[in-house]
Amino acid sequence: MKVLIVEDEKTLAYEIKAFLKKSFYLCDVAHTFRTGLEQLELNQYDFILIDLSLPDGDGLEILKRAKKSNPDAAYIIITARTNLKDRVSGLDLGADDYLAKPFYLLELQSRMQAIARRKFNITDDLLPIGEFNIDLQKRLVIHDQQKIELSRKEFDLLSYLLLHKNRVLTRVQLSEHIWGTFVKDDYDSNYIDAHIKNIRKKLNVWADTEWLETVRGVGYRIKK
Amino acid sequence: MKLSTKLTLFITGSKLVIVLLFVCALPFLVKHIASEYTNYTLLQQQKKVLNIISKNGADYYFDGDETYGSYTMLKEEFIALLPVRDDLKMDTIKDSQRLIESDTLNYRVLSVTFKDHNKNYLLEIGKTTTSINQYDKPLQRFALYVLITLIALTILIDLTFIRILIRPLAKIINSRLINRKFPFKDKQQSVDTSTTDFIYLDESLILLMNQINEAFHKEREFTSNASHELMTPISILQNKMENLLAEENLDESTSVAVVEMMKTVDRLKNITKSLLLISRIENEQFIRREEVSPLLMFNEIIEEISHRLEEKQIKISLSISADVILEGVNKDLLFQLFFNLVHNAIKFNRHEGQIEIKDRRLNDGSYEITIADTGIGIPEADLPYIFNRFKKANLEGNVGFGLGLAIVKSIALYHQIQIDVQSKINESTEFKITFSPTAKSSYREELLSVPNV
Structure with a gap:
């Protein structure tokens, strides 16, 4: 999949590119409004990530024009501008998602996955793990046709880990995903641990959960 | 105490003191005026008599008699003319007693000697002291009534005027200080008054409020800008660490160190986000519906x-x-x-x-x-x-x-x-x-x- 990153902060653009490269995305980077438009004229992209505040123009304007040259691409706005107006006008102009800086690259990737599934009509949302099947659409964990009740946050955690299987996810990455824009006053490391403990407890009744690993000092991983 | 009340009290008080002083002095004043006036009429009468004598001679009065005397029916006034020794000289006005038809009465008596045809005469004109003082009481009472009416009238006028005068102050207080919610967002309109002190007060208050507003605004702007500016470096740090953690050949202790660093950046991020949230709330960027x-x-x-x-x-x-x-x-x-x-x-x-x-x-x-x-x-x-x-x-x-x-x-x-x-x-x-x-x-x-x- 081809990705264009329009981001004036060079280091940040580089980090996004490096991360996505590992997941086999092909990335082009544009640091200005002008080069962004040029790239869009020359190439077709599957994903276009647009920073709203560019030194020589408004990212929303790029979005507007790119919609014409790259109508099939998925658009994600990445910005430090968090006001509602920008968000609404971004989504109105046809952006598929909106990520406020700072975001975890992991979060960016899973948003891209979600958009890809939606755009390319991937309906096979039943993901097998161990002796369980996870239905992302209906938000269910199934064992032998038996539904297992998980709380909303527990399910979010489990599916997030599963979507990034074989990768260690840290507690801060997980809690960011679960809490989204909610502002916390302190760092609550036990929070994720308590949820994982509950997930294990609930699933262990039916089958073992060796695939859900604790990586000491780092975080959690689903190994497959 | 309210300024208008204070002013009214002060004005009423000062007026009362003056009235009291005046009322105390009134009997003496009236007495003095009455006695001065009596002296004046006595002198006028003397002038009149002497005028007649110089024109017609003393015999005009004597009419053949040795002496001349006359008094009013109730003996309130008398006049007497008689020849005296040549060496007697008098020109006085004083209170003394006179016996008139077996009645001893107190009179204010003008006594003056004059010469007519080389003869020395004494003229006495008298007025009873009771008749002098007869107007004292009604005069005093009348003066008192007039005074009280005047004072009541001026106090009423003062009150109305003070009220009108002070009205802008109440307006300034109401529109500037009471019921104002910080920050003062609505446009300030100056209070309509011709009193320069109030204009000055009003302008100073507007200026002060604008300064407060500006300082508050700057502080909010700073918080908002600073948090925004911090977001990009935090982004870079966070994403760099994420990439670092994803490296395959990372040993355990380095991983743990990176995670610790991520936690710290997360903390920094949460503080910044909190400040940004507060500033966004203060800037009313949320919908309340x-x-x-x-x-x-x-x-x-x-x-x-x-x-x-x-x-x-x-x-x-x-x-x-x-x-x-x-x-x-x-x-x-x-x-x-x-x-x-x-x-x-x-x-x-x-x-x-x-x-x-x-x-x-x-x-x-x-x-x-x-x-x-x-x-x-x-x-x-x-x-x-x-x-x-x-x-x-x-x-x-x-x-x-x-x-x-x-x-x-x-x-x-x-x-x-x-x-x-x-x-x-x-x-x-x-x-x-x-x-x-x-x-x-x-x-x-x-x-x-x-x-x-």
């Missing part, structure tokens, strides 16, 4: 936070009416407000403590939610400051960044929700959140349809 059931919201909060309750084995009791709906609110912000309060109630509670969340309707139509814990409490001296940014009253355990209650406060202000705190050290802390029926964010009661049985 949603409705929410407090019961559902607390249930959600308790579910989110249940692991912490279990961890500390805290009992929570929730009694919130199911039929109350909060309206004109921002759901996310309100969730944040209550979450932070419940979170604190757990954080600063003792092991196996209790939390009580309840509501009630007050007599004035307000709706009140109380969140009470059995925690370590807040020292009384710290109570006024707990909503300040970065203020940490309790320093035991995990105290957080010190922004939780600052966020609560700004959300409450934005929604016009009132928050009161009561605390007993080592016993309890109680937060009262009051929704007034007249505030931007209010509540209503849903009449639940009772299902047919």
Whole structure:
């Protein structure tokens, strides 16, 4: 999949590119409004990530024009501008998602996955793990046709880990995903641990959960 | 005391003192004027008599007699003319007694000697002293009445004038100081007055308020800009670490170190986000149009936070009416407000403590939610400051960044929700959140349809 990153902060653009490269995305980077438009004229992209505040123009304007040259691409706005107006006008102009800086690259990737599934009509949302099947659409964990009740946050955690299987996810990455824009006053490391403990407890009744690993000092991983 | 009252009292007082002095002096004044006037009439009469004598000679009066004397019917006045020794010389006016027809009476007597045809004569004109003083009393009374009327009239005029004069002051106070909500957003219009002192006061107040506004605005702008500017470097740091952690040949100790660094960046990010949130609330960038059931919201909060309750084995009791709906609110912000309060109630509670969340309707139509814990409490001296940014009253355990209650406060202000705190050290802390029926964010009661049985 081809990705264009329009981001004036060079280091940040580089980090996004490096991360996505590992997941086999092909990335082009544009640091200005002008080069962004040029790239869009020359190439077709599957994903276009647009920073709203560019030194020589408004990212929303790029979005507007790119919609014409790259109508099939998925658009994600990445910005430090968090006001509602920008968000609404971004989504109105046809952006598929909106990520406020700072975001975890992991979060960016899973948003891209979600958009890809939606755009390319991937309906096979039943993901097998161990002796369980996870239905992302209906938000269910199934064992032998038996539904297992998980709380909303527990399910979010489990599916997030599963979507990034074989990768260690840290507690801060997980809690960011679960809490989204909610502002916390302190760092609550036990929070994720308590949820994982509950997930294990609930699933262990039916089958073992060796695939859900604790990586000491780092975080959690689903190994497959 | 009000300025107008003070001025009125002062003016009335000073007038009364002057009147009192005048009233005391009045009898003497009247007496003096009456006696002066009597002397004057006596002299006029003397002049008249002497005039006649110089024209017609003294014989005009004597008419052959040795002496001449005449008095009015009630003996109030008399006149006497008689020849005297040549060497006697008199020109006096004094009070003395005279015997007239066996009546001894007190007279003011003018005595003067004059010569006519080489003979010396004495002229005496007298007026009874009682007739001199007969007008004293009515005159005094009349003067007093006039005075009182005049004073009452001037006080009335003064009062009206003072009222008109001071009116701009009340207007300045009302429009500038009372009922003003900080920050002062509405445009300032100068008060209409011709009194330069009031114009000066009004202008100074407007200037002062503009300065306060500007300072406040700058502070908000700074917080907003600084937090925004910090977001990009935080982004870079965070993403660099993420990429670093994803490296395959990373050994365990490095991984742990990177995770620790990520935690620190996460903390930095949360502080910055908190400040940004506060500044966005203060800049009114949130919509207040949603409705929410407090019961559902607390249930959600308790579910989110249940692991912490279990961890500390805290009992929570929730009694919130199911039929109350909060309206004109921002759901996310309100969730944040209550979450932070419940979170604190757990954080600063003792092991196996209790939390009580309840509501009630007050007599004035307000709706009140109380969140009470059995925690370590807040020292009384710290109570006024707990909503300040970065203020940490309790320093035991995990105290957080010190922004939780600052966020609560700004959300409450934005929604016009009132928050009161009561605390007993080592016993309890109680937060009262009051929704007034007249505030931007209010509540209503849903009449639940009772299902047919």
